[in-house]
Amino acid sequence: MSEPTTTSTTQDKEPSNANNSKSEIISFCSRHSAGIEECLSRYKRKWYLTYSRAYGIAQPPGTRIVCSLNVPDEKVSEEHAKRHFWLNPETLYSAPYKPDDPDYATQKFISSPIHILLDAEPSIVRLTGRTRAEKSRARDAGGKQVACFEVEVTIPEEGLLRQCYYCLGWEDGTERYKPCGDDMFWCPRCESKGSLASGINSTFEKLTRDSLIPFLDRYSFPRDNLYNYS
Ligand SMILES: [Zn+2]
Ligand SMILES: [Zn+2]
Structure with a gap:
């Protein structure tokens, strides 16, 4: 619904602008x-x-x-x-x-x-x-x-369709998930929680699913997992 507004007018004229969030x-x-x-x-x-x-x-x-x-x-x-x-x-x-x-x-x-x-x-x-x-x-x-x-x-x-590494949610066609690591993406919700978490910890600490998503939230319904690599 709410298209992100951009001040750049040249951007809209490019036929394919692959490396932006749009x-x-x-x-x-x-x-x-x-x-x-x-x-x-x-x-x-x-x-x-x-x-x-x-x-x-x-x-x-x-x-x-x-x-x-x-x-x-x-x-x-x-x-x-x-x-x-x-x-x-x-x-x-x-x-x-x-x-x-x-x-x-x-x-x-x-x-x-x-x-x-x-x-x-x-x-x-x-x-x-x-x-x-x-x-x-x-x-x-x-x-x-x-x-x-x-x-x-x-x-x-x-x-390619992206899945959130942390909450295992999937893109639904509204906002694109941004990269958060090697071939990993996160949804806007986890992204905001994550930047908050890394702002609190002065030392860099690898974020885990457990640190971002409460236990019950994760297991109340079954999710499929792209990152389950084998
Ligand atoms: Zn067809
Ligand atoms: Zn997420």
């Missing part, structure tokens, strides 16, 4: 996502498909992670891992991606991550053309090896 979350839909808008999220080398807002279908309510998309690859450079991943989603079932199949255009692979990502509007990723074998994380695969496609993310870093 940068927008990029949400996308596809014919495979049943009209649901989704986003990409990332923490370090791990990528996620996320709901762009709190849809009632998410279980438990309020959670936003649809599924994780890859097994973090520690062998590639950090820069590469910030733009690429080997698609191996943790899902109930796997669906083969065969765009050359003549029946493909008429098929709907509902909630199949590979189809959602590659048929997304607007376009968000592309295939690099490389594949490699990994143990499938789809539950119907029984741990069998599958060919994983390498995916390049073509949207800017700022377009």
Whole structure:
């Protein structure tokens, strides 16, 4: 509602001004996502498909992670891992991606991550053309090896949906969460609590979730956690 006012007039004339707080979350839909808008999220080398807002279908309510998309690859450079991943989603079932199949255009692979990502509007990723074998994380695969496609993310870093490291809240399309560490973000509420806390302590002390969020506040409802890295 309340747009932050800016005194700079040149800022508004720039077509894409990615490095300021007005940068927008990029949400996308596809014919495979049943009209649901989704986003990409990332923490370090791990990528996620996320709901762009709190849809009632998410279980438990309020959670936003649809599924994780890859097994973090520690062998590639950090820069590469910030733009690429080997698609191996943790899902109930796997669906083969065969765009050359003549029946493909008429098929709907509902909630199949590979189809959602590659048929997304607007376009968000592309295939690099490389594949490699990994143990499938789809539950119907029984741990069998599958060919994983390498995916390049073509949207800017700022377009990813962010989660608050401290209260585990998610961006809701109003105010962007600001960086508060290496690949970490905090919501405006935790940010104000945090700057207060660090103002009181004269020595720098790493803020923890416990110091910012009261015990009951954190555990009264289940939250999903992007930062649960493995
Ligand atoms: Zn669409
Ligand atoms: Zn927060």
